[in-house]
Amino acid sequence: MNAQTPSSSDNTAAPLSYEQAGVNYDLIDPLKVSAQRAAAATAQHVAAHGFAEVAASRGESAYVVDVGPFYIASIVECLGSKALVADEMAQLTGRSFYEGIAQDTIAMAVNDLITVGATPLVVQAYWAAGGSDWFGDAQRAQALVAGWKAACDTCGVAWGGGETPALAGIVEAGRIDLAASCTGLINPKERLSVGDKLAAGDAIVLLASSGIHANGLSLARKLTERLPQGYLTPLTSGQTYGEALLAPTTLYSPVTEALYKAGITPHYCANITGHGWRKLLRHPARFTYRIDAVPEVPEVLKFIAQHAGHDDREAYSTLNMGAGFALFVRAEDAQRTAEIAQSQGIPALVAGRVEEGDKQLLIEPLGIRFGDDDLQLR
Amino acid sequence: MNAQTPSSSDNTAAPLSYEQAGVNYDLIDPLKVSAQRAAAATAQHVAAHGFAEVAASRGESAYVVDVGPFYIASIVECLGSKALVADEMAQLTGRSFYEGIAQDTIAMAVNDLITVGATPLVVQAYWAAGGSDWFGDAQRAQALVAGWKAACDTCGVAWGGGETPALAGIVEAGRIDLAASCTGLINPKERLSVGDKLAAGDAIVLLASSGIHANGLSLARKLTERLPQGYLTPLTSGQTYGEALLAPTTLYSPVTEALYKAGITPHYCANITGHGWRKLLRHPARFTYRIDAVPEVPEVLKFIAQHAGHDDREAYSTLNMGAGFALFVRAEDAQRTAEIAQSQGIPALVAGRVEEGDKQLLIEPLGIRFGDDDLQLR
Incomplete structure (x- = not known):
């Protein structure tokens, strides 16, 4: 099921590290650093529109721009591999767990966005399936929709729209890559929390x-x-x-x-x-x-x-x-x-x-x- | 390579339809309709924050909210399967085409966002790879970074950040699922174009x-x-x-x-x-x-x-x-x-x-x- 993680393994009780579980940060991090550097160099475009980026937000969980009367925060976040657990459990139990998976996906975006003091305003759905047939399982698809809607209701955020591509050849057959983008406002501006207020005694x-x-x-x-x-x-x-x-x-x-x-x-x-x-x-x-x-x-x-x-x-x-x-x-x-x-x-x-x-x-x-x-x- | 499209096929010159190429809209569309209905029902959350959604934007390419001094437009868009062509061509020619692929991905988001009259302000990158090793190909990864930066420069948009997950088991090994989210402003508000101005004679x-x-x-x-x-x-x-x-x-x-x-x-x-x-x-x-x-x-x-x-x-x-x-x-x-x-x-x-x-x-x-x-x- 997992193409990267060796499927044969000893079943001994030796400690299991995160790297053994298939994630190698040494390969990802150089890209991240160079992407962060390139991204930081685009700040002047905000200034060209008469606005200013909040530079301190670059290292934080959401990116913040000062547009005058308030700040705008934005983010895109991936669910990760939790959907694979839902897929396995659906096979084992016949139940769909995608209502919860939808909430997980929105939580990834919203819980990061609010760290900078933002009120989430709009969420966009990114549901990239391994083929059109993913959406043919009506029970699962409706659970995803219902859970997404319910999480938006909990967070008081509008569901603006999104993408539901069928990506055979990129996403594995029968799987779905879930992500959410979120835009929010920091309003009034005093709500901004990018760390300048933190003090000893807090x-x-x-x-x-x-x-x-x-x-x-x-x-x-x-x-x-x-x-x-x-x-x-x-x-x-x-x-x-x-x-x-x-x-x-x-x-x-x-x-x-x-x-x-x-x-x-x-x-x-x-x-x-x-x-x-x-x-x-x-x-x-x-x-x-x-x-x-x-x-x-x-x-x-x-x-x-x-x-x-x-x-x-x-x-x-x-x-x-x-x-x-x-x-x-x-x-x-x-x-x-x-x-x-x-x-x-x-x-x-x-x-x-x-x-x-x-x-x-x-x-x-x-x-x-x-x-x-x-x-x-x- | 493509798990959904039958790989054996007759090589005759019979016309080739889009459905034969592996995309079945009949399966996707019922989900889209129910998602659109659920999304529309979240509009009141914007009102609870003292703002108003531009309802006419619901059928358009980007979602628009009236936040008072201007409108905010937001969107998430997927590249689709073009990266597979880049991967094949890299194997055949030894060249990396990911600089162009980055531009394609940003274009999917920006070209939709501007239809409503928005100036793109912030782009977020969504680069979900089939495993950490995707990012280990430094030439390809740097081309993606360079192309993303260049496209942001062309569009005068700030690159706010993004996600670079390694999704083994969801994204196929050696592949990458690319998307971009974009937030923009319609400012001044007269720039809004959600169709009410269109007239005979235009x-x-x-x-x-x-x-x-x-x-x-x-x-x-x-x-x-x-x-x-x-x-x-x-x-x-x-x-x-x-x-x-x-x-x-x-x-x-x-x-x-x-x-x-x-x-x-x-x-x-x-x-x-x-x-x-x-x-x-x-x-x-x-x-x-x-x-x-x-x-x-x-x-x-x-x-x-x-x-x-x-x-x-x-x-x-x-x-x-x-x-x-x-x-x-x-x-x-x-x-x-x-x-x-x-x-x-x-x-x-x-x-x-x-x-x-x-x-x-x-x-x-x-x-x-x-x-x-x-x-x-x-």
């Missing part, structure tokens, strides 16, 4: 994840080779591994919108995706992030860490471990921030604080330290 | 295409099975079929921007992509479009029509036949519109006019009529 509020979200799936899929019952392996709760993996990614924009209405402007936000908790080190400045309380870890993430032979340090460096989104707010706003998230149905925890000091993340309850180098590694 | 100005652009490639690829030398078949000019197919799509935003600066606001625009000249019937109102002059047909399109056994009617209903973009302008602006396009290096022709009457396109020099039903068919 509190770190962690919003609960619903499970693996859509990052770490290469590892999670690879792991099924070690499980005699594969995706149907029951977890302690009785839910199967596959079902648990397919819990849809939490949409966090209702929280950021509710915070704005309550008068709370985060000083910084981090969407915890690839690289797990190392994303808490995303801000370019030198600060120490001291965590004194960690959220409950979703059962499926404990299971993955255990079966992949990961210690806490490796697990927290790869997976979200129960924290899907981090808000950095004034200390006096911390408790209310958590309460507002909870009022939106999302458990939240005042987990720690920002301090002067070396650039590092200290997860004290687990005795873990990540330094600046740990995020640069990939 | 002139139709056709802008030259550079070749096949990025539509009709399934057919063009299928045709190589009938050519003993395949992509290396020489055309009359001496250029090979493959090289001619890979001529990058013309970027038309320099023309629409120059028109604005010259005080000319098109009443309507049509990007001529899939469905060929039937796209001239895109506007929802009932008008007769009478064409009395047709542009020169690029050699490669003549070649395709001839070898696919297409008569003029079928060729003009599928391919751009030398006209990549149509501008509908006041009759008194027609000649100057063509001159302004030419000043941007793009040949242009005052080709006909809009008249009261049945909804139809009359290509008089060729005796072709397309009625309303001809665009509904797909």
Whole structure:
């Protein structure tokens, strides 16, 4: 099924790294660097139209342009390989999981867009199938439509349109490549959060994840080779591994919108995706992030860490471990921030604080330290 | 190579239809309709933010929202299967054609976005490869970066960022799924062109295409099975079929921007992509479009029509036949519109006019009529 990952493998309990799961960042990163350099050199075009890019957004999760009365943020994001889990589970159970997959895809775009303080305004759908026949499975196709619509409703974002190409020869037969683009406004402009407000003394509020979200799936899929019952392996709760993996990614924009209405402007936000908790080190400045309380870890993430032979340090460096989104707010706003998230149905925890000091993340309850180098590694 | 298109085929000269080339719109269209209906039902979210969608843009090439001082237009567009031609030609010639492929991808988004009167502001790159190793071919990857940057420069658009996922198991090994999202402003708001200005008496100005652009490639690829030398078949000019197919799509935003600066606001625009000249019937109102002059047909399109056994009617209903973009302008602006396009290096022709009457396109020099039903068919 996976053309890149060796399908024959020993079923021993040797630790399984992300690289073994088929992703080689050493090959991707040189391209990324050269693309980023070329992209940065196009900034003057915005100026030619009388506007200005927010240069600090170049290293952030969404690109921001100052168009006068407000800022415009935009982004395109890919779901990744989670759809492959849905496909396998559909074969095993006869159920369609594409309603959740649609939410996952929108979450990838929206949860990144809101980190800069934007209100998502328009989402575009990119559904590239391996052939016209993908769309012939009406149940699956309607689940994708229904889930996409529902996620737009949750985020208060208009579904503007999109593309549904049939790409035989590029996308594999029977598969679909899902992505979403999103455009939003930072309005009023004071909502902009590209990091200039972050300060020592700020509190770190962690919003609960619903499970693996859509990052770490290469590892999670690879792991099924070690499980005699594969995706149907029951977890302690009785839910199967596959079902648990397919819990849809939490949409966090209702929280950021509710915070704005309550008068709370985060000083910084981090969407915890690839690289797990190392994303808490995303801000370019030198600060120490001291965590004194960690959220409950979703059962499926404990299971993955255990079966992949990961210690806490490796697990927290790869997976979200129960924290899907981090808000950095004034200390006096911390408790209310958590309460507002909870009022939106999302458990939240005042987990720690920002301090002067070396650039590092200290997860004290687990005795873990990540330094600046740990995020640069990939 | 192409998992959906039967690879065994008779090499006779029987006419080759688009459906035979592997695209079945009957399977895609029900999904499109239900997606469009669900998308339309999300409009109230824009209102909840104090803004308003431009409902007339729902049937157009880009989605438009009124945010007060100006309109925001957004879009995501896929390249389609043209990259497969570049991959084949790279194997046959040792050359990389990805600089042109990058331009093609941006053209798909930008040429659609400008139809509503927008100035493209930000482009995001979506480059989903079949595995990390795609990015390991430095020459090809750098060509993609360089071409993307150059196309942004031509269009005066900022390259905001993007995604470069490695999607083994979804995208085929060695392949890449390319798309672009684009956000633009309609500013001043008078530039909005979603069709309300189109009127009988308007002139139709056709802008030259550079070749096949990025539509009709399934057919063009299928045709190589009938050519003993395949992509290396020489055309009359001496250029090979493959090289001619890979001529990058013309970027038309320099023309629409120059028109604005010259005080000319098109009443309507049509990007001529899939469905060929039937796209001239895109506007929802009932008008007769009478064409009395047709542009020169690029050699490669003549070649395709001839070898696919297409008569003029079928060729003009599928391919751009030398006209990549149509501008509908006041009759008194027609000649100057063509001159302004030419000043941007793009040949242009005052080709006909809009008249009261049945909804139809009359290509008089060729005796072709397309009625309303001809665009509904797909």
